[in-house]
Amino acid sequence: MRENSLIESWLRGIAIAVVILFFMFPIVWIILMSFQTNETILRIPPSVVFEPTLDNYRALITGKLETNAASLDIAFMRNLGNSVLLSVGAVALALILGVPAAYSFARHKTRFSEDIAFTLLSFRFAPPLLVLLPLTIYFQKLGLSDTYFGLIWVYQLICLPLILWIVRGYFEDISEDVEYAYRIGGHSWFSTFRKIAVPLAGPGIAAAGLLAFIFAWNNFIFALVLASADKQPVTVGALAFVTASGIQYGQIAAAIVLSITPTLLLALYAQKYLVEGLSLGAVKG
Amino acid sequence: MTGPRLTISNVDKIYGSGDAGVHAVEDLSMQVDAGEIVALLGSSGCGKTSTLRMVAGFEEVTAGAIAINGKPVHQLAPVRRNVAMAFEGYSLYPPLTVRDNIAFALKSARLPKTEINTRVAHIAQLLDIENILDRYPASISGGQQQRASLGRALIRDADLHLLDEPMGQLEPQLRAVLRGRIKHFIKERGLTAILVTHDQTEANALADRIAVMEAGLLQQFDTAAQLKNSPANLFTGTFIGEPPMNVFRAQVQLDGPKLALQLGDGVSLDYQCSDFNPQVLDRIQQSGELLLGVRPYAIKRGETGSAATVVANQWLGDQTHISTSFAGGTMVLVEHDRVRLNKGDQLFVTIAADDLHLFDAQTSVAIAHGREVAQ
Amino acid sequence: MSGLDLRGIVKRYKGDTVLDDVNISVQTGETLVLFGPSGAGKTVLLRMIAGVIDPDEGQIIVHGRDMQGVDPEDRGVGMAFQNFALYPHMTAYRNIASSIEVTEKSKQKLDDAVQGVARLLKIDQVLDHAPRALSNGQKQRTALARALVGSPSLLLLDDPLRNVDAKLRFEMRIELPALLARQGTTVVYVTQDYKEAMALADQIVVLNTGRIQQSGTPADVYLTPANTEIAQQFGDPAINLLDVTPQQDDHGVYVSLSDKKLYIDSAFGPWCNTPCVLGIRPETLRLSTVASAASIPASVEAVTPLNEKTVTLLRTAGGRELLVSRPAGTDEDLSGQVFIEVSNESVMLFDKRTGSRLDAHQQEAVA
Structure with missing residues (x-):
């Protein structure tokens, strides 16, 4: 049995290594690319040996893109700022609206609550391209087109159903008795919601918020159509790297690295809460 | 057949590794003879379920050996150990009727149909589930599911029958009768059974011998009577027995032919030195202080003796539990008849020397019990 | 004065009536035990009194005040839950303090109250622990402290000892009456454990499928159960129930048990030739190794000790099963053929x- 388990653990180790290599390779490659010039990236055969350069990052941060044909301006940093503003705004709005709604759906079952919750989810069923055309027309008529407010409003539609459905599940998992106990202890329903329900569903709210943030961050099509150049997020802004004189692989790689950094940091930060949630869950019952 | 049916030798079970590892079972050795019913008794986390799962083969042993009929089995897959198990969570097959669940193992063993039917009918009658044999597990109550699960395990021919909390969910009014019937069935068929339970009533009722476990360690493995009369340490002493043993810290004072055990709050139990076995007397004299245990039913009420004040008098129909304030603590006594005493009433108690359980004040290991105390 | 009055309480869920015309009255300072199997409606009733569920019909009156439309936070009740329902993100101290922090503005008084109840329940050492760091017994005591700390005039306890081990349950059963009496609180206590019910109750109300089956003192319920179900629920081992048909001869009314005539109260005369159930408590039976005129021969099937009692399962010649329960040390060595002596005064007829x-005797009075 001991020998068996030794072989077993070796095999398991190898399998895990293969999986890690498979999933991590593109990311590692992109990071390596971001420190190379277009020439070294495109040489054949490819090699991991190169002289690292910070030119790509410098170009992105200063906004001056030097190609071998010409020098042009890019607004990458502004795009990044737009992405942050739009995503944070949308998630914040969706949380403010979604968390109380989720609580209400979880605790107050009425005849129509299930239908309403489903209707909200159905916003996500329609292909974005179908929604886009009428949305563009409405936005132009309402004057919302090409405003941050209008964009956040659309982005929030992506986040809300997600938050609503995930957080509702977490609220449902909280024992009603815990909330009853707090009410009987002399507290109003609102302070019960604030002091008991929200903290206990905290991990769920954090997870839903993170997921919603990622969805918002990675959205492309709404921003492409509804936003003009100065309000475009990184996803749309990245198109600028496809220039007349060729594709700027090095800068694209650097842009990718810069644009996944905020999401990554947020995920690492949220992880603390997610883990805490698991250990709180163990106390239940 | 010679030799024990089950031998567990120096078994350890550690979950996890390094400092984070949890030592669930520590150096456990015990033997179960063929035809014996043994209970593993302890509170949750004491290692009893890990032990059972190691015997069944669902958990690997970290160290040590397990043998059935002298053949090492701890490296075999569960299916090759020839053991039958009833699970705490029932684990009935949902798409099968209760009848098919019970007959499952017999059908796989390709027994003749008529024999299967007779055996299922017999076990169903025993467990009072005849009327639900054709229902599906999802449509019957927890208690009924537990009985079906018991039936599925007991019907099999196996070297060992492992029962994990077999009666926890049974309907209270059926429990006493079912305990009797199951014990009769196991004994009649000569089965060897190991049951895991946290309920000492169940262990006492069914088992020939009981293994008391706590914190992964086997505390004592003995008959119910021995556990009650001669607990190996204070843990077993206070764990076994309902209501639990009363325990007092006592100072030993020797005055000529008299021995006084001073309990505190001015209460002193007086005995003649001649009441005690000389070795025991030597031992307690040396220690000066000891822990003194008295079973609630062993305390005699009378006209004279030490005074105690009634705190609560609870009549349970067939027993009376009287809680008193005594020697600065609480003392509980039990009588089999209804006692009409009110809160605040005074009563007098005497405790005979041969009802004492003496434990070492530091190690809480037993020094002497009951009749060993007396000459 | 009446501490709690429930008048005509009805509750329905999706067409099922879970509580049907429940009327209960509890005197101030009294302990009422609601007893019944799971699904009997006990917990729903308790939650209605607390105000977290509304009844469909009926009135709830606490110390003379109608509770209709009063929010749970304004009812002045304390409640402890079966699953403890502690707030996992607060320390034991904050859990207990939460019950009085709204009304008690003085920090000092709040602290005194929390420390006081914690000392009483022996959890003053663990007040700064989070619930997950507490043992089961400590959790249970914290939950109880949280219910008691505000000295509520009405205390609702929903099977608070269900999830603690036998030893702790016993300890708490002994301690509780003193704790409750200290504050003069009116208590409604829900349990499925008949021993808890008998030990703690001034009055027991037996609920089954939403209806009150019997209400009375512990002695009433144990000695004169309203029906076979209650007779079975109270007592461990459970009462022996045997199908019989009373007959009458020159000596009086009798039932046949394995060809022996057991004479019962002649007032049972009107039920002669009616199918009946004879109830015999296991502790009223005696076993003997020698036959006597009235004793019933039986064989010992199994001897199963049960806390300080020896419970013997017997089978009579007629195939009936009977349980006999005697103080430990009496019947342990019996096996094979024995004789059961039945005392005819302690039998019940259903x-x-x-x-x-x-x-x-009721029949007599009517006649």
């Missing part, structure tokens, strides 16, 4: 059809 207990 109507086989309805399950209701037949009361010989």
Whole structure:
């Protein structure tokens, strides 16, 4: 049995290594690319040996893109700022609206609550391209087109159903008795919601918020159509790297690295809460 | 057949590794003879379920050996150990009727149909589930599911029958009768059974011998009577027995032919030195202080003796539990008849020397019990 | 004065009536035990009193005040839950303090109250622990402290000892009456454990499928159960129930048990030739190794000790099963053929059809 388990653990180790290599390779490659010039990236055969350069990052941060044909301006940093503003705004709005709604759906079952919750989810069923055309027309008529407010409003539609459905599940998992106990202890329903329900569903709210943030961050099509150049997020802004004189692989790689950094940091930060949630869950019952 | 049916030798079970590892079972050795019913008794986390799962083969042993009929089995897959198990969570097959669940193992063993039917009918009658044999597990109550699960395990021919909390969910009014019937069935068929339970009533009722476990360690493995009369340490002493043993810290004072055990709050139990076995007397004299245990039913009420004040008098129909304030603590006594005493009433108690359980004040290991105390 | 009055309480869920015309009255300072199997409606009733569920019909009156439309936070009740329902993100101290922090503005008084109740329940050492760091017994005591700390005039305890081990349950059963009496609180206590019910109750209300089956003192319920179901629920080991048909001869009314005539109260005469159920408590039976005129021969099937009692399962010649329960040390060595002695004063008779207990003397009074 001991020998068996030794072989077993070796095999398991190898399998895990293969999986890690498979999933991590593109990311590692992109990071390596971001420190190379277009020439070294495109040489054949490819090699991991190169002289690292910070030119790509410098170009992105200063906004001056030097190609071998010409020098042009890019607004990458502004795009990044737009992405942050739009995503944070949308998630914040969706949380403010979604968390109380989720609580209400979880605790107050009425005849129509299930239908309403489903209707909200159905916003996500329609292909974005179908929604886009009428949305563009409405936005132009309402004057919302090409405003941050209008964009956040659309982005929030992506986040809300997600938050609503995930957080509702977490609220449902909280024992009603815990909330009853707090009410009987002399507290109003609102302070019960604030002091008991929200903290206990905290991990769920954090997870839903993170997921919603990622969805918002990675959205492309709404921003492409509804936003003009100065309000475009990184996803749309990245198109600028496809220039007349060729594709700027090095800068694209650097842009990718810069644009996944905020999401990554947020995920690492949220992880603390997610883990805490698991250990709180163990106390239940 | 010679030799024990089950031998567990120096078994350890550690979950996890390094400092984070949890030592669930520590150096456990015990033997179960063929035809014996043994209970593993302890509170949750004491290692009893890990032990059972190691015997069944669902958990690997970290160290040590397990043998059935002298053949090492701890490296075999569960299916090759020839053991039958009833699970705490029932684990009935949902798409099968209760009848098919019970007959499952017999059908796989390709027994003749008529024999299967007779055996299922017999076990169903025993467990009072005849009327639900054709229902599906999802449509019957927890208690009924537990009985079906018991039936599925007991019907099999196996070297060992492992029962994990077999009666926890049974309907209270059926429990006493079912305990009797199951014990009769196991004994009649000569089965060897190991049951895991946290309920000492169940262990006492069914088992020939009981293994008391706590914190992964086997505390004592003995008959119910021995556990009650001669607990190996204070843990077993206070764990076994309902209501639990009363325990007092006592100072030993020797005055000529008299021995006084001073309990505190001015209460002193007086005995003649001649009441005690000389070795025991030597031992307690040396220690000066000891822990003194008295079973609630062993305390005699009378006209004279030490005074105690009634705190609560609870009549349970067939027993009376009287809680008193005594020697600065609480003392509980039990009588089999209804006692009409009110809160605040005074009563007098005497405790005979041969009802004492003496434990070492530091190690809480037993020094002497009951009749060993007396000459 | 009446501490709690429930008048005509009805509750329905999706067409099922879970509580049907429940009327209960508890005197101030009294402990009422709601007893019944799971699904009987006990917990729903308790939650209605607390105000977290509304009744469909009926009135809830606490110390003379109608609770209709009063929010749970304004009812002045304390409640402890079966699953403890502690707030996992607060320390034991904050858990307990939460019950009085709204009304008690003085920090000092709040602290005194929390420390006081914690000392009483022996959890003053663990007040700064989070619930997950507490043992089961400590959790249970914290939950109880949280219910008691505000000295509520009405205390609702929902099977608070269900999830603690036998030893702790016993300790708490002994301690509780003193704790409750200290504050003069009116208590409604829900349990499925008949021993808890008998030990703690001034009055027991037996609920089953939403209806009150019997209400009375512990002695009433144990000695004169309203029906076979209650007779079975109270007592461990459970009462022996045997199908019989009373007959009459020159000596009086009798039932046949394995060809032996057991004479019962002649007032049971009107039920002769009616199918009945004979109830015999296991502790009223005696076993003997020698036959006597009235004793019933039986064989010992199994001896199963049960806390300080020896419970023997017997099978009579007629195939009936009987349990006998005697103080430990009496019947342990019995095996094979024995004889059961039945004392005819302690038997009960129930109507086989309805399950209701037949009361010989009530019938007499009517006649």
